[in-house]
Amino acid sequence: MKIRNKFTGKDNNLNAYVFLAPYLILFFIFILTPIVIAIMLSATNFNTLEFPGFVGLMNYVNLITQDEIFMQYVLPNTITYALIVGPGGYVLSFLVAWALSQLSKVPRTILALIFYSPSITSGVAMNVLWRIIFSGDQTGYINAWLIKLGVITEPVQWLTESKYLLTIMIIVALWSSMGVGFLAILAGILNQDETLYEAAAIDGIKNRFQEVIYITIPTMKPQMLFAAVMSIVNTFQNGMIGVQLSGSNPTPGYAGQLVVNHIEDYGFIRYEMGYASAVSVVLLITVYVFSRVSKRLFAEKEY
Amino acid sequence: MARYRKSNINPKRFDRSQIKIILIILPLALFMLLPIVFIFSHAFKPMDELFAYPPRFFVARPALDNFYKLFKTTSTSAVPIGRYVFNTLMVTLVVVIGSVLISTFAAFALSKLRFRGKFTLMEINNAALMFVPVSVMIPRYLIINALGLIDTYLALILPVLAMPVCLFLIKQFTDQVPDSLIEAAYIEGASDFKVYQKIVLPLIKPAVATGAILSFQQVWGDIMSSAYYISNETLRTLPFFMNTLTSISNTIAGQGMAAAAGLIMFVPNLLLFIILQSNVMNTMAHSGLK
Numbered sequence: 001m002k003i004r005n006k007f008t009g010k011d012n013n014l015n016a017y018v019f020l021a022p023y024l025i026l027f028f029i030f031i032l033t034p035i036v037i038a039i040m041l042s043a044t045n046f047n048t049l050e051f052p053g054f055v056g057l058m059n060y061v062n063l064i065t066q067d068e069i070f071m072q073y074v075l076p077n078t079i080t081y082a083l084i085v086g087p088g089g090y091v092l093s094f095l096v097a098w099a100l101s102q103l104s105k106v107p108r109t110i111l112a113l114i115f116y117s118p119s120i121t122s123g124v125a126m127n128v129l130w131r132i133i134f135s136g137d138q139t140g141y142i143n144a145w146l147i148k149l150g151v152i153t154e155p156v157q158w159l160t161e162s163k164y165l166l167t168i169m170i171i172v173a174l175w176s177s178m179g180v181g182f183l184a185i186l187a188g189i190l191n192q193d194e195t196l197y198e199a200a201a202i203d204g205i206k207n208r209f210q211e212v213i214y215i216t217i218p219t220m221k222p223q224m225l226f227a228a229v230m231s232i233v234n235t236f237q238n239g240m241i242g243v244q245l246s247g248s249n250p251t252p253g254y255a256g257q258l259v260v261n262h263i264e265d266y267g268f269i270r271y272e273m274g275y276a277s278a279v280s281v282v283l284l285i286t287v288y289v290f291s292r293v294s295k296r297l298f299a300e301k302e303y
Numbered sequence: 304m305a306r307y308r309k310s311n312i313n314p315k316r317f318d319r320s321q322i323k324i325i326l327i328i329l330p331l332a333l334f335m336l337l338p339i340v341f342i343f344s345h346a347f348k349p350m351d352e353l354f355a356y357p358p359r360f361f362v363a364r365p366a367l368d369n370f371y372k373l374f375k376t377t378s379t380s381a382v383p384i385g386r387y388v389f390n391t392l393m394v395t396l397v398v399v400i401g402s403v404l405i406s407t408f409a410a411f412a413l414s415k416l417r418f419r420g421k422f423t424l425m426e427i428n429n430a431a432l433m434f435v436p437v438s439v440m441i442p443r444y445l446i447i448n449a450l451g452l453i454d455t456y457l458a459l460i461l462p463v464l465a466m467p468v469c470l471f472l473i474k475q476f477t478d479q480v481p482d483s484l485i486e487a488a489y490i491e492g493a494s495d496f497k498v499y500q501k502i503v504l505p506l507i508k509p510a511v512a513t514g515a516i517l518s519f520q521q522v523w524g525d526i527m528s529s530a531y532y533i534s535n536e537t538l539r540t541l542p543f544f545m546n547t548l549t550s551i552s553n554t555i556a557g558q559g560m561a562a563a564a565g566l567i568m569f570v571p572n573l574l575l576f577i578i579l580q581s582n583v584m585n586t587m588a589h590s591g592l593k
Contacts, residue, residue: 015495016418023409024424026465029450030443031434037442099328104317107325113577114332117339120520120572121565127546128565129342132558139555141341144357175335180468180517180587187587190313197312222591229432229592230468236435260437267441268531276441283438291433299593 035284041277048271059278070279073254074262077166078239081258084170086235086290089177090228096178097186098212112186119179119234127244130172134158134245159246162253169242169256179234181227188223189216221298228294236260236287259283342569345562346370353559369563376548376560382536384544391541394459395522401460402518403511406469407477410507411499413470414477415485425474429592431467440531447532458532459540463522469514475589476510477503510589512582516575524568542568 042059044052063070096115100108121129133141136157143155158164192215200215217224242256243249249265251257257265259279267276314321345353347365374384412418413425436443443462452458480503488498504511529543545564548557576583 012418013416013495014418016412016416016421019408019412019416019495019499020424022405023465023470026405026461027428027431027467029446030462031431031465031467033446034439034442035434037445038439041442096328096331099324101312102314102324103321104314107317107321109580111325111328111332113580114336114339116576117573118335120576121339121342121569126565128558128561129338132345132562133338133341135558139354139356139358141358141360148357175338178335183583184587184590187584187590190584191588192312194312220591222593223587226432226590226592233433233435237437239437263438263440273441273445280438280441283435287433287435287438 046274093182101189162255165256181230188220225298369559410474509582509585513586
């Protein structure tokens with residue numbers, strides 16, 4: 001371990017706290033405190049009008065035993081969505097990054113831009129775009145195209161019919177999943193030591209697949225972990241997508257209802273903030289557990 | 304069977320073996336690209352092409368009708384569009400500068416200064432990378448309400464200033480600044496702030512650019528803050544306004560306007576990334592999380 005700031009010889013440089021103060025204060029107020037309040041409120045029946053009363057674990061018990069919508073729609077939807085978009089987007093990011101790393105600079109930069117740009121179509125641009133493409137009447141692009149091909153004869157209400165919404169959400173989410181994590185993986189591969197690959201070729205690596213498994217991934221575990229965390233966070237952060245696409249919360253037939261929408265539904269539409277906070281805490285724990293699992297996978301082993 | 308040739312990472316020039324990879328990846332790239340091309344194309348469609356049946360993907364005679372209509376509609380509504388544009392630019396500018404400033408300050412301290420609690424703070428920030436802001440929208444609302452920030456610009460600015468990802472990336476990059484340089488400056492008698500300003504800051508420009516892009520992306524398209532913390536229409540931002548516009552855009556003419564609005568939101572984001580992409584890649588090389 002390096003010894004920092006040997007220069008000033010001070011053990012505890014108080015200026016450090018001055019440099020840290022602005023960040024730490026904002027971090028404390030807007031990130032740490034909200035988490036603590038969410039945990040506290042989740043044990044109350046706060047409804048914004050009356051002073052919150054303590055109800056213990058009641059909200060959690062209700063969530064599991066009473067909330068049919070949560071159990072029947074929100075939970076299965078979220079699991080399906082998260083398991084496909086999270087790992088799917090991540091594997092896709094890795095494969096594309098690996099392929100791009102084999103190209104020379106100009107084609108690589110152009111292609112990287114193409115793959116990255118969907119992730120920066122902020123909420124607005126995205127929802128306009130997909131709502132036009134999946135528009136429910138015969139002038140909708142997907143409808144017109146499928147009718148022309150003879151696959152369907154009547155226009156399909158893609159975004160308001162419950163059986164299609166979740167699938168469309170997953171496609172759109174995968175489309176926009178190659179963000180910061182993808183760039184981190186690409187940069188990680190590009191900065192790998194060329195001599196490792198030469199040594200491996202001599203040591204009997206036989207094909208590209210072995211090369212990826214035995215060299216590429218192990219030598220960039222820290223980047224892989226960073227990308228995994230980013231991918232988990234983005235998956236849950238984009239949970240509003242169903243509401244944006246269908247234009248209503250709750251989504252038609254609860255087909256695209258994810259945990260985030262459930263929080264918004266209870267918190268800002270029904271004002272049952274205590275209950276909504278319990279759902280928030282469940283979400284935070286879920287993200288944490290997923291991140292711990294990735295940490296297990298990509299932790300640098302200490303020798 | 305062809306003999307195995309080792310991977311050629313980051314080849315200097317184009318050769319034939321790369322064609323294979325491009326051919327495999329091209330269909331996927333097209334799938335990624337089509338929606339982006341579509342929004343450009345749709346935004347420039349004149350009225351008759353928007354109504355055309357069957358609908359055409361590409362615009363035949365590009366026109367500015369949609370943009371013109373977008374501005375005309377908004378000028379008859381209660382708040383002129385200029386006001387939304389001003390709000391958005393102001394909030395974005397303050398957030399980008401502010402978050403980069405506080406992140407570089409904090410990163411300098413965490414990377415180069417010695418103090419108690421340093422490793423704990425770094426661990427906390429690393430854990431906060433997992434933070435999902437939408438999950439705590441209710442407590443955040445209560446805090447902003449308690450601080451009396453509802454219906455002020457500060458409600459749009461303060462909550463998004465501290466970005467754990469920004470601090471993390473900038474701190475990792477600052478670790479690369481050689482200690483010997485900093486040591487020399489201290490021997491010359493420089494203060495901590497002088498070292499930050501004259502030595503560290505100029506050397507971490509790529510990370511600063513990356514932090515700026517990430518905070519720009521977060522604040523530029525932010526709809527939630529305007530929706531929850533602001534009820535005064537004159538303080539709301541452009542993306543929020545455009546979102547209300549698109550949610551009433553079930554008519555075909557409305558879709559053209561919505562596409563124009565979407566394009567206005569998307570293009571600055573894209574340009575910024577194109578301009579700064581080499582800085583971003585440079586920063587991402589140090590993004591390893593242990």
